[in-house]
Amino acid sequence: MSSALPVESIKSLSDQHPKPSDLHFQYGTAGFRTIANTLDSVLFRVGIIAALRSKRLDGRTIGVMVTASHNPEPASSYDDNGVKLVDPRGEMLEASWEVHATAISNAPTSDALIEVLQSLVQTAKIDLSKPANVVYARDTRPSGPALVAALEDGFKAMGATARDAGVTTTPILHYFVKAINTKGTKYSYGDDSEEGYFQKLSNAYKKLVAGKTPQPPLIVDCANGVGALAGENLKGYLGDALQLILENTSTTTPGALNNACGADYVKTSQKLPPSLANILQPGQRGCSLDGDADRLIYFYLDDRGVFHMLDGDKIAALVAAFIVELVKVAGLEDQIKVGVVQTAYANGASTKYLAERLPVKCVSTGVKHLHHAAERYNVGVYFEANGHGTVLFSQPTIDTLAEYQPSTPAQSRAVEHLVSLTELINQTVGDALSDMLFVEVVLSHKSYNGEEWDSLYVDLPNRLAKVSVPNRNAFKTEDAERRLVSPDGLQSKIDDLVNRYQGGRSFVRPSGTEDVVRVYAEAALRAQADELAMRVAGLVYDEAGGDPASRPKEFL
Ligand SMILES: CC(=O)N[C@H]1[C@@H](OP(=O)(O)O)O[C@H](CO)[C@@H](O)[C@@H]1O
Numbered sequence: 001m002s003s004a005l006p007v008e009s010i011k012s013l014s015d016q017h018p019k020p021s022d023l024h025f026q027y028g029t030a031g032f033r034t035i036a037n038t039l040d041s042v043l044f045r046v047g048i049i050a051a052l053r054s055k056r057l058d059g060r061t062i063g064v065m066v067t068a069s070h071n072p073e074p075a076s077s078y079d080d081n082g083v084k085l086v087d088p089r090g091e092m093l094e095a096s097w098e099v100h101a102t103a104i105s106n107a108p109t110s111d112a113l114i115e116v117l118q119s120l121v122q123t124a125k126i127d128l129s130k131p132a133n134v135v136y137a138r139d140t141r142p143s144g145p146a147l148v149a150a151l152e153d154g155f156k157a158m159g160a161t162a163r164d165a166g167v168t169t170t171p172i173l174h175y176f177v178k179a180i181n182t183k184g185t186k187y188s189y190g191d192d193s194e195e196g197y198f199q200k201l202s203n204a205y206k207k208l209v210a211g212k213t214p215q216p217p218l219i220v221d222c223a224n225g226v227g228a229l230a231g232e233n234l235k236g237y238l239g240d241a242l243q244l245i246l247e248n249t250s251t252t253t254p255g256a257l258n259n260a261c262g263a264d265y266v267k268t269s270q271k272l273p274p275s276l277a278n279i280l281q282p283g284q285r286g287c288s289l290d291g292d293a294d295r296l297i298y299f300y301l302d303d304r305g306v307f308h309m310l311d312g313d314k315i316a317a318l319v320a321a322f323i324v325e326l327v328k329v330a331g332l333e334d335q336i337k338v339g340v341v342q343t344a345y346a347n348g349a350s351t352k353y354l355a356e357r358l359p360v361k362c363v364s365t366g367v368k369h370l371h372h373a374a375e376r377y378n379v380g381v382y383f384e385a386n387g388h389g390t391v392l393f394s395q396p397t398i399d400t401l402a403e404y405q406p407s408t409p410a411q412s413r414a415v416e417h418l419v420s421l422t423e424l425i426n427q428t429v430g431d432a433l434s435d436m437l438f439v440e441v442v443l444s445h446k447s448y449n450g451e452e453w454d455s456l457y458v459d460l461p462n463r464l465a466k467v468s469v470p471n472r473n474a475f476k477t478e479d480a481e482r483r484l485v486s487p488d489g490l491q492s493k494i495d496d497l498v499n500r501y502q503g504g505r506s507f508v509r510p511s512g513t514e515d516v517v518r519v520y521a522e523a524a525l526r527a528q529a530d531e532l533a534m535r536v537a538g539l540v541y542d543e544a545g546g547d548p549a550s551r552p553k554e555f556l
C-alpha cells in the first residue's frame with residue numbers, strides 16, 4: 001500500500017461544501033435522497049466515496065447517478081433530489097459501503113471528514129496509489145446542475161478521472177458502468193455510448209419481432225422526465241419496428257416532473273394520468289415510466305372505456321411464462337432453470353399463477369434483495385409490484401446458449417430468441433425502456449392485446465396504507481418481511497384479524513424510505529381488502545402508542 005490521502009485539497013474544497021449541522025444523512029434503499037438544497041455537502045462527499053471505491057477495486061469505474069426518481073418536483077425550494085452509487089458490474093453499491101457512505105456524509109467538519117476517510121482507507125485496505133475512475137449522470141431536475149458541480153469538486157479533491165454522461169436515465173448510467181468495465185474483454189457488454197445502448201436494444205428488438213405483424217402504436221407517458229429524451233432517441237432507432245407515441249415530455253416545465261403522471265402515480269392512484277384522458281382510446285395500450293425511467297407500468301382501456309392497470313406483477317407473469325416456454329421449445333429445460341423473485345407486495349394471485357409454473361422466491365423489499373436472489377437462478381426474473389425489475393441471465397447460461405447445437409428449426413429459432421433476449425434486457429438494473437420492448441416482444445409473439453394479457457390471472461383486491469408511529473424502528477420483521485417479531489404479540493393479533501377474511505392476507509413493515517410503517521392487505525373482495533387494511537392500520541396505530549386525538553378517521 002502506498003500514497004496518502006490528498007488531505008489539503010480535500011479540506012479546502014470541503015470548506016466550500018460545509019455539512020449542515022442540524023441534519024443527519026443516511027444512505028438508504030435509494031441512496032441519499034432528501035430536499036435538494038440540503039444535499040450539497042453530501043454530493044461533494046459522494047464524489048470522494050466514488051473515487052475511494054474505485055481505488056479499492058483497482059481503478060474499475062464506479063457510477064454516480066443524481067436523481068430522485070419518482071419523487072415530485074414542486075416548483076419550490078422543497079424539490080427533492082438524491083444520489084446513488086453504482087458498482088463496477090452495473091449493480092447497486094455493496095451493502096457494507098452503504099455504512100461507510102453514511103458515516104462519511106455525517107462527519108461534522110472538514111477535520112472530522114479527514115478522520116473518517118483515513119479510517120475507511122485503513123479498514124477497507126484501500127491502496128491510494130491506484131487510479132480512480134468514475135462516470136456520472138443526472139436526471140432533468142432543475143437542482144441537478146448545482147449538485148453535479150458539488151460532486152465534481154469531490155472528484156477534483158481526490159484527483160479522480162471522471163466522465164460526464166450528462167442528462168440520462170438511471171438504467172443507461174448503469175449500462176455505461178458495465179460497458180466501460182467490460183470493454184475489450186470477452187464479456188464486453190456493448191459500446192459505452194448512448195448510441196451503443198440504443199443500437200443494442202433496437203437491434204435485439206428487431207430480431208425478436210422479425211416476421212411478426214407490427215403492434216398498434218404504443219402510448220408512452222414519460223412522466224415529464226428524462227425518459228422523454230431517451231424515448232425520443234429510442235424512437236429513431238426503432239423506426240417502423242415499433243411506433244411509440246411519447247406523451248408528458250415537458251422536461252423543462254417547472255413542477256411538471258412526476259406530477260399527476262408517471263409510473264408511481266399510476267400504481268399508487270390506480271388511475272390513468274389525466275393528461276392521457278383524451279389520448280388513450282378504448283382497446284389501446286399505454287405505459288408510464290417514472291422520473292428516471294427505471295420503473296414501468298402498463299395500462300389499457302377496455303371496450304367500455306374502463307381503466308385497467310398492468311403492474312410489475314403482471315409484467316413478471318407475462319415475461320416469465322414466455323421465457324419458460326422458449327427454454328422448453330429450445331429443448332433446454334434440463335440445463336436452464338428459470339425462477340422468479342418477488343416481494344411480499346406482489347399480488348397473491350400473481351404468486352399463485354407463477355408458482356404453478358416455476359419456482360418463486362419472496363425476499364425483502366428493495367431492488368438489491370431482488371437482484372441478488374435472482375442471480376441464484378440460471379435465468380432470474382424479478383419485478384417489484386411498482387414496476388421495477390429485470391431478467392438476469394447467468395454467464396454459464398449465456399455460454400450454454402452460445403454453444404448449444406439445436407436439432408430442429410423450432411429449437412434453433414427458440415435459442416436465437418433467447419440469445420436476443422439477453423441483449424434486449426438490461427442485465428444491470430430495472431430499465432423501463434428495455435422492459436417496455438420486452439413486453440412488446442411477448443405481446444407480438446402471443447398476439448395479445450392488453451385485455452388478453454390482463455386475463456392471465458385476476459388481481460386480488462388490495463390496499464396499501466401508511467401509519468405514522470412514534471418509533472418505526474420498534475417494528476422488526478422475519479420471513480421476508482411477512483411477519484412481525486416485534487412489537488411483542490402484535491403479529492398474533494394481525495393473524496386473528498386476517499383469519500376473519502376470505503382470501504385475506506396482510507403484513508406490516510417499517511418503510512425504508514419514509515418515516516412510516518406500511519400496511520398491506522388483500523382479500524377476495526374489494527370492500528374486505530379495504531376493511532382489513534384499515535383494521536390492521538388501526539391496530540398498529542393503537543399498539544404503537546399513537547395519539548388517540550390524531551388517530552386517522554379511516555382507521556377501524
Ligand atoms: C411498497 C413500496 O412500493 N415500497 C417501495 C419503497 O420502499 P419502502 O421501504 O416501502 O419505503 O421504495 C423503494 C425504493 O424505491 C422500493 O424499492 C419499494 O418497492
Ligand SMILES: [Mg+2]
Nearest residue numbers: 069290292294
Ligand atoms: Mg426510479
